[in-house]
Amino acid sequence: MTAVALAEELLLLAYDDKSGKALGSRIGLDLGMAAAVLVDLALANRITFADGAIVVTDPTPTGEPIADEVLGRVAADTPHTPASWVQRLRHGLRDRVLADLCGQGVMQDVDETAMEGFVHVHRYPSVDPSVEAAIRGRLAAALTGAETPDERTAALAALVAAIRMEPRLGLDGEAAADVRRRLAAIGAGAGFGGSGSLDDSNVRPSVALVVEALTRAIATALGTRS
Template identity: 65%
Template sequence: MTGVPLAEELLLLAYDDETGKSTMPRISLDLGMAAAVLIELALAERIAYADGTLTAVDATPTGEPVTDDVLARIAADPPHSPSNWVQRLRHGLRDSILGELRDQGVVREVEETELGFIHVHRYPALDPSVKADTHQRLVSALTGAAPDERTAALATLVVVLRMESTLGATDEAAERARRRLSEIASGAGFTGEVSLADSVVRPSVGLVVAALGRAVEAALGPRS
């Protein structure tokens, strides 16, 4: 694997650099973490989508601890649907990924007590350049630059999880961002509106992203 894992990129987008707190509902982000790790495995050609299920096609570790833990679980289990996997995996992934980012020096962990007895953890940024690079790739895609396979997958997760505001867009700008992100997902074949043969991504990746996008959208319910 090369570059920053998708789950780490998604998590950094969702956390405020200064306060170190998530700007998203917990359930949305946890589902997104699970989908991002599964997409990472598809990008690495470790899992595939067929007959309504996700299965391991290569159990060779990628070298990324959180991703490899999930790969080992998939390889050891019978096939399950994308919806089943995102629900199975979403618990605990956030803490594991935050721990990786802390150990890498990207964020620092701050433990505090609220109301005298509630323990909370914040993760302010130590190295904002990682998030800045992710943000810039998405902004470039929003302004018309053709995204690569990884960026197209990340853009799809952002729109599925309703994270347009994490890109600094509000009101009408957020709606324009949502439309552009949806166009990217469509152009990559992730929505079924464009043939995977004409997509900028490998068909094997497109199938996984499309299936996971549907699973997360179903779990979150209609967009308000």
């Protein structure tokens, strides 16, 4: 697995670099990050989607603590639907992802606790902007058609679309106006939306099935499913 997990990539896109505050839907981000952990496990060949449920295909740890905890939970539990897992996993996940990014020196935890400690306020401004810049660069290249996205970037684009986070991509002009269509096209080309062919996709079918199932679960939870 990569040094920066998909859940961390989503969080970095959602948080303002200077204010250190999350922008957009909080519930959307939490659901998206929960799905992202499962997508990372699919990318690592640890889980798949079968018979309407997320199932473990290989219980071997990946070396990433959050993902391995989730892998253990899925392996030890009875089979659950993607919708059930994103709801189960979202609680407390944001704090763990923030702590990981602060530990890596990517973000900083600024404690602004006031009122004699009764109101706890934390901001998480960026410390190392190069990490987020690389994420945005991958997405921008995919959205502008400069290159065909790999399966990890295609999955990230699908999650961004599912939680309606495209305004955070910071694109200008025609690229900004056309971003939702391009996100949909990336998903279809990767075989996520049922309209594309997995035979022509550079995304493994096992990964595409997990991503499609999870993005549908998010859309249903947010009431955005058409």
